[in-house]
Amino acid sequence: MITRRTFISTTASILASSAVATAAQKLDLGIGTYTYHSLSIDDMIVQLRRLRILEIEMSRGEFMLFSHPSPEMFASVKSKLDRAGIQCVSYYTATIKDDGDLDNAVRFAKMLGSRNVTGDATGDILKRIDQRLTAEGLTFGIHNHYFKQKFAYESPEDVLRALSGLSNTMGASLDVGHIASCGYDTVDAVRKLAPHLKMVHLKDVQASGGEVNVLLGQGIARIPEVMSELHKVNYGGLVAIEYEHEGSVEEDVRIEVEYARKLL
Numbered sequence: 001m002i003t004r005r006t007f008i009s010t011t012a013s014i015l016a017s018s019a020v021a022t023a024a025q026k027l028d029l030g031i032g033t034y035t036y037h038s039l040s041i042d043d044m045i046v047q048l049r050r051l052r053i054l055e056i057e058m059s060r061g062e063f064m065l066f067s068h069p070s071p072e073m074f075a076s077v078k079s080k081l082d083r084a085g086i087q088c089v090s091y092y093t094a095t096i097k098d099d100g101d102l103d104n105a106v107r108f109a110k111m112l113g114s115r116n117v118t119g120d121a122t123g124d125i126l127k128r129i130d131q132r133l134t135a136e137g138l139t140f141g142i143h144n145h146y147f148k149q150k151f152a153y154e155s156p157e158d159v160l161r162a163l164s165g166l167s168n169t170m171g172a173s174l175d176v177g178h179i180a181s182c183g184y185d186t187v188d189a190v191r192k193l194a195p196h197l198k199m200v201h202l203k204d205v206q207a208s209g210g211e212v213n214v215l216l217g218q219g220i221a222r223i224p225e226v227m228s229e230l231h232k233v234n235y236g237g238l239v240a241i242e243y244e245h246e247g248s249v250e251e252d253v254r255i256e257v258e259y260a261r262k263l264l
Helices: 006-022 039-050 070-086 098-110 127-136 157-161 176-181 186-196 225-232 251-260
Strands: 028-032 054-056 085-096 116-120 138-145 169-177 197-202 238-240
Touching: 028 251, 039 054, 039 070, 039 098, 039 251, 054 225, 054 238, 070 085, 070 098, 085 238, 098 127, 116 197, 127 138, 127 169, 138 157, 138 197, 157 169, 169 176, 176 186, 176 197, 176 225, 186 197, 186 225, 197 225, 225 251, 238 251
Parallel strands: 028 054, 028 238, 054 085, 085 116, 116 138, 138 169, 169 197, 197 238
Antiparallel strands: none
16 A cells, blocks of 8 residues: 555656756767868768767758759758768748748758758748748748848747747747847857747857857856756757868867766
8 A cells, every 4th residue: 555655755756857857968968060161961971970960950051042952962961961861951041032942941941851941031921931830840930140231030029029929930030149240148148038939059259249259158158057958948959069160170079078977
């Protein structure tokens, strides 16, 4: 017979074990492949394997919609990633302007085996993206960005307004570097967008009002606090390092991955 004391003790033990398991759960670290835009696909894969990165977002410029990529490009890179044991969990499209772009975004995401599409869109097409991706079993993350000219999605509030009235298919691909560049608090952005997060782009910047990337932890993006807040909100998606820098980046990215792994 289970006594009241035994029941309470057992329940407490289960809850304590659950809390420990939750606390021990690490964030999932990957890389946004724009980081390696100056390398060939083959050389990029060499770097990913060297760093033991198993998940990526495809965000290289030649695969974005405005570059008019061919289906053959996606088939080729998917084959190479499969052989390397690397999964492309998200496809970065850049701007989706019309139904033709939407068709290609879905087609290419599926060719990559991705479950999420990251990009931006404004107006009525957001509803069509919602309907189409829901039907296709995909999700969509609105990407915030810093530009010298005004951009539709700079603050958490900009993204939240766009998501109002849409389904859970639609969410946010939060770039903490661009949030900082636009002058907003990165930790506050994680907290506000937590229920909607599909992807996180982990990047650090030198100062607001510009987009000069620096190594993680050396800028204003409050990277340790961002990672802590992602733990607090039980974020379960990919945290993809993005390092926007010209020239050789291999050693810098190695340092960034090593730094980020200590915060997982």
